[in-house]
Amino acid sequence: MDHPPLGLLLDVDGPIASPLTRTVAQPGILPDLRALLAAGIPVVFNTGRSDAFLRERVIAPLVAGGWPAGARLHAVCEKGAVWGTVGADGLGEVHVDDTLAVPPVCAEVVAALVAGGHGAAMDVDRTKRSMATVEARTDVPPADYRRAQAAFDTDLVAALTARGLGVRLGDRVVRDAAGRCPWRVDPSVIATDLESVSVGKDLGARRALELLAADGPLPRSWHTVGDSPSDYRMADQLHGLGAEVMHVDVHPAGPPPARPYPVTIDPVLRDDAAGARHLRSLVTRFT
Numbered sequence: 305m306d307h308p309p310l311g312l313l314l315d316v317d318g319p320i321a322s323p324l325t326r327t328v329a330q331p332g333i334l335p336d337l338r339a340l341l342a343a344g345i346p347v348v349f350n351t352g353r354s355d356a357f358l359r360e361r362v363i364a365p366l367v368a369g370g371w372p373a374g375a376r377l378h379a380v381c382e383k384g385a386v387w388g389t390v391g392a393d394g395l396g397e398v399h400v401d402d403t404l405a406v407p408p409v410c411a412e413v414v415a416a417l418v419a420g421g422h423g424a425a426m427d428v429d430r431t432k433r434s435m436a437t438v439e440a441r442t443d444v445p446p447a448d449y450r451r452a453q454a455a456f457d458t459d460l461v462a463a464l465t466a467r468g469l470g471v472r473l474g475d476r477v478v479r480d481a482a483g484r485c486p487w488r489v490d491p492s493v494i495a496t497d498l499e500s501v502s503v504g505k506d507l508g509a510r511r512a513l514e515l516l517a518a519d520g521p522l523p524r525s526w527h528t529v530g531d532s533p534s535d536y537r538m539a540d541q542l543h544g545l546g547a548e549v550m551h552v553d554v555h556p557a558g559p560p561p562a563r564p565y566p567v568t569i570d571p572v573l574r575d576d577a578a579g580a581r582h583l584r585s586l587v588t589r590f591t
């Protein structure tokens with residue numbers, strides 16, 4: 305088997321699933337993914353989402369449209385803590401790195417905060433295996449959620465440190481009695497994750513390389529696609545390992561950050577519309 309000309313590492317919320325509907329809303333995305341898989345382009349989803357979300361919202365409709373012979377598709381979920389391989393029957397056995405799971409008290413703290421009033425803007429995501437996560441309610445306007453999220457994140461850090469956990473939120477680091485800080489509060493556009501400081505899109509990229517190394521030759525070059533500043537860590541990691549990579553930012557926060565590899569931003573389209581356009585360009589090029 306030859307080395308594939310390209311490999312794709314795809315963040316899901318933003319470039320694939322609409323941040324508004326949280327489903328695959330662009331009609332071209334699933335057929336184009338199938339066409340790329342059929343052409344021998346390996347694809348790995350690299351998401352902070354749970355395997356349950358990915359299975360229901362992306363993998364089930366993708367596989368329902370037919371499974372290309374020889375397709376290489378893997379799912380890295382919860383920023384590298386959870387992973388599995390997709391086949392004709394959907395997502396197979398799910399693996400969890402238990403050393404990356406937050407302690408049970410974290411889910412209790414998050415549930416109590418949501419029950420205690422923060423639930424007006426957010427729900428608990430009960431499908432996570434390694435994290436404790438709240439997600440924006442779809443009936444709450446984004447600006448309202450942002451305000452509610454900032455208050456929730458502050459209350460979450462206070463509740464966790466009151467229970468003796470070491471936790472960080474952005475630049476703020478609160479250590480435990482032993483001087484450690486093993487956990488991170490990580491807000492994104494539609495969610496806040498409470499997670500191990502060892503997970504991230506860079507760990508997801510390393511997991512993707514392991515999964516692809518086990519089922520065939522590695523790609524000659526890569527495109528990574530995401531909508532958050534943290535998604536650049538996929539490309540940072542691949543570049544750091546000596547791979548040729550280009551990052552596609554579908555929701556830039558400003559001018560493209562300086563990176564030692566190319567960064568592509570669609571001049572007009574954002575989010576899943578930009579993700580769909582990029583996949584279409586790859587279908588034109590590789591099939």
Ligand SMILES: [Mg+2]
Pocket residue numbers: 315316317318319530531532
């Ligand atoms: Mg995203």
